Amino acid sequence: MSTNHSNSNKLTTSWGAPVGDNQNSITAGHRGPTLIQDVHLLEKLAHFNRERVPERVVHAKGAGAHGYFEVTNDMSKYTKAKLFHDKGKRTDLFIRFSTVAGELGSADTVRDPRGFAVKFYTEEGNYDIVGNNTPIFFIRDAIKFPDFIHTQKRDPRTHLKNPNAVWDFWSLSPESLHQVTYLMGDRGIPATLRHMHGFGSHTFKWVNEQGEAVWIKYHFKTDQGVKNLDPDLAAKLAGENPDYHIQDLQQAIEAGDYPSWTLYVQIMPLEDANTYRFDPFDVTKTWSQKDYPLIEVGKMVLDRNPENYFAEVEQATFSPGNLVPGVEPSPDKMLQGRLFAYADAHRYRVGANHNQLPINRPKVPVNNYQRDGYMNSGTNGGGSVYYEPNSFNGPKEDPHARITPFEVEGYAGQTAYDHDDHYTQAGDLYRLMSEEEKARLIRTIVEAMKPVELEEIKLRQISHFYKADPDYGTRVAEGLGLTVQA
Template identity: 75%
Template sequence: MAQDKKYLTTSTGTPVSDNQNSQTAGAQGPTLIQDVHLLEKLAHFNRERVPERVVHAKGGGAYGTFEVTNDVSKYTKADFLSEVGKKTDMFIRFSTVAGELGSADTVRDPRGFAVKFYTNEGNYDLVGNNTPIFFIRDAIKFPDFIHTQKRNPRTHLKDPDAVWDFWSLSPESLHQVTYLMGDRGIPATWRHMNGYGSHTFRWTNDEGESVWVKYHFKTDQGIKNLTNDVADKMAGENPDYHIEDLYNAIEKGDYPSWTLYVQIMPEEDAKTYRFNPFDVTKTWSHKDYPLIEVGRMTLNKNPENYFAEVEQAAFSPGNFVPGISASPDKMLQGRLFSYADAHRYRIGANHTALPVNRPKVEVNNYQRDGYLRFDGNNGGAPNYEPNSLNGPKEVPEAKPASYEVNGFAEAVGYDDEDHYQQAGDLFRLMSDEEKDRLIETVVDFMNPVRQEVKERQVQNFYKCDPEYGRRVAEGLGVAVPEGVK
């Protein structure tokens, strides 16, 4: 056969003679099992959808570049942040949290903001949201929380009662709930929202000195949000609006960008700061720890294939590089395991070798085999260590900095139980118009729930701010119980 024409083949390269008609026993006869091309097509089609993400199922992504614009080398030895002007390729995935793959982009929900930096020291993933805080602060509560955001096991319908029942019994959620029910709960587009690392992380410099750090990606396009009415209308008319907006903006050369800032906290401050700095339901005061510019992220290339590059993109907050490491944040500690484990289940043990996840640097380890091992599997090289066959060895200088721990091995919570002040502060920062919209959204969302749940949540709002609680109570027709402090 001539080689100047692209021939249709089976997955093993055999030319396909007929892709329009299956083999049958005569013109009117039943289909023959010997038609291996038909069987291959049907079998592959049955397996085209990998299990969707349990959370962050619906999303979109793009490639870009991160460029350092300010010298932060005194804080971290991370090479991709080592000098002004240094550029690093990156990939980002935006998403909603609770909905399925077919859900609408404009629902009221946090947005995932997951960034993969392809550094020359390996991949660094910063897996955050468009909010600086979260609903819970211990990973042991995460499965329960997400169950309330999904479908009722009996009705298979979304269940506001479960949502508010959980939140009302988990007052640490108040800060994030107030943020989510406010104006920023529905971004106009992914381009017009901020992104945050949310958790506290650790930076360490060449001298072994460490600081605690929080990440803030500030959109250069400005903040824009949708009202409930517009968002509902968009959900019906164009449920993929955010995916479409990002794709079209990049295609026409309108490249969105974000400026990355960090807050830096000296290690010793963590012992005496007025809030636990590792509690992801809290923020650090910008007056105490001002924003420091780091660099700019610009998105300039759309994926060529959504499934291969967006659906198979796998992020883990445990993917660090030298100079960046974890803090004792209880939510972060759980995510260090759960994200990579979810990817091993969803797309296989070798997911890090897929093109979108593969680092730019050479990978050397002793992990072998597993489903869909599609490279050379390290040939005949030794699959154990230590060995005397010149296999890859440890890099002691890449060891993360240590931090002091003490106490008893037991199941304990944070020692800070003030779940109300920061949520109240956020409410008091709002304009009258913002407060009106917040109250309206909360009341509409809570109307279907049980009376006892309404009363319990009203008490929580009242503890944040009396006006907050009173106005929600009035909207729901609920009396604020006596004795609420």
């Protein structure tokens, strides 16, 4: 087979067509939503989901527990989602905590974000909040996710972790700076899974019975208080007890020391999204709590360990697309991609009928026209009608569950968010730190960047630190023996 060397450096799809833009997905206007016609985005996400067999591509290692959510503040004024109605109401749930980059056998105490995925078994079907222990993320468009995770995984030639890839990608993706600062700080290694916050991270829409909508963000605040691990102790534990976090959670619950979190939301009026100083759908940014204070919703308590790790923790499947009436997506480009990618990963990893497994099965009747597929453990619809519309009294749609109409505008194209200030919030986070925290942050970054071979990558990343705060950039440069590049 001949090779056209003149095109050897051009990015193409798997069918050989050139890719015109690999940084921005196709959206309706700057905010979106994302268009399903972006076949390059779909191919990247679908192929990425199928790169590992059979463990999860990301969040492979985790711990899980059962519990309940209790409403402490009736939120029916804002959402028709019944799990948030009626003070004192309880809803059963299952949670899975996880590291992101490591494999099933990796250590719990590495510096990494932690997955924070909650499945509520509600009276209207399962509702999943699939977030992290950070309120932000490294990137803000799903089209960059496979590339980002590749940098966190093993080099295909050496099968070793590759600091060159990590810092090259981050330095070429300045939107990552806020999360990098968070990750390299003290909260990058939680002391236990019980001593960290959780966040929905994305912006979502709440809609009430009157059809009135608001934008919201979820915050799970640990009632145990935030505690973090010293990096030297974390490294020691990684060698002595790589399952430290799993063990701690299991033993705490077994002893009756049930961990809990208080759930809060920030609420933003719809119209504020057009005037707020940061794009509220950009997942690399936070909303100021001075502008949109935390409002208490309820309490999450974990009080029962799994009986079987594989059946429950490994086979649990979460998707931000598992929504209930009263909760809808926002135009967040990372969220829009995840609505497809997570469920698609489960269809590949666990099977098309993953929601029939006990850990994922809703506690309400399931009525649809899906049939057959691997490992179909239900009645497969029995002898009932198997298509819709039909004249035989089969299940019909519920108008109550329709989404609220929303306006889209602009030309469809591959465009970034309008706001490109990647430095203010990262700098604010740095300036919030005590001098001791700053010193630890700088030391962690310097040690992580020392193995990077290309000076160009180091200087490019230092310039981002400097733009966030001159002191930040100067101290990293000095630690690496380089001259700061403003």
